[in-house]
Amino acid sequence: MKNQKPHFDYSRYGCCKQVVLPLDIETIIPEDDSVRLLSLILEELNYSKLYEAYSPKGRNPVVDSKILFKILVYSYTQCIYSSRKIEKACRRDINFKFLLDGEKVPDHNTISRFRSERLAPVIENLFTQLVEILISYDEIPFKNVFIDGTKIEANANKYTFVWKKSTYKNELNLQTKIKEFISNTLGYRLTQDFISVDIMQEMIDLILEKSKKMKIEFVYGKGKRKTVLQKNIETLKDFVEKQDLRYFL
Structure with a gap:
């Protein structure tokens, strides 16, 4: 009796899901x-x-x-x-x-x-x-017409007012910084005139994959010394966050 091994019923809770209709x-x-x-x-x-x-x-x-x-x-x-x-x-x-x-x-x-x-x-x-x-279909009543050339934040006040031209100018400056960072720091040559969020996200994924292969651990907090790869990822994420606002403007 002491040497007898217990047997578990692994099928008790079922391992397969039965197909349930309707499939459509x-x-x-x-x-x-x-x-x-x-x-x-x-x-x-x-x-x-x-x-x-x-x-x-x-x-x-x-x-x-x-x-x-x-x-x-x-x-x-x-x-x-x-x-x-x-x-x-x-x-x-x-x-x-x-x-x-x-x-x-x-x-x-x-x-x-x-x-x-x-x-x-x-x-x-x-x-x-x-x-x-x-x-x-009479879904647009034409009762109100809004014509505005400004971009206003959700918590708008006189100190957060932004002109439309300023947003375009800032975006051009941001794109210039992104291209310089990708070319000079990361060493990638891109032919695109506009560096989209998706392109930057792909680069982040490539760097993350590289850091995993090299077994590099990211550190956070004061007194911690970050690796070059971690700094590059954080810079790209900052660019993504700023450029992502473009979809909402």
Whole structure:
């Protein structure tokens, strides 16, 4: 009896999840959900100019351009701006899966390239179409018109007032500092005219991966001596935080 080994029932709580119906996302999302309305409205747009942005000789895109546009519009309504966070939402959020309509989940690079290279030249055309559709449905009453060339903080007062021209000037100065830091300190040569948040985030990830391989531990607090890699990451994160405000201005 003393040498008898106890046997545990590992199947007691179950190791596998049984498939539960319904499998169709269409039946799970409520009829009055905003994502359904958004999808229907955006279906009425003419996407010919967007499709023209792609070369007819190249490969077909991983995800249809119209679907990517829907995902971007919906993500912005949910205050999701980062391409990495949008990718994460496409993998986890049922509303984003509804918009994907069975298409492959786009990675953050695909989303970033689509936003900067394909969508940017035609966004004004698509936005104009969207406004015209909303007008046809009497969703824009035209009772109030706001024309302003300033940028005002949420906790606005006379000491935090910022002119629109100042924000553009500050952004140009910030971009110059970012390019000099990336070129002179990190040793990377970039051909892009504009260094986006996504590009800087990719560099942060590369440095983090390098620090893990070198088994470098980051330190915090007074009297702690930081490594060059940690200082570079903190500088890039500071640039990201400042440049990220661009999406809200």
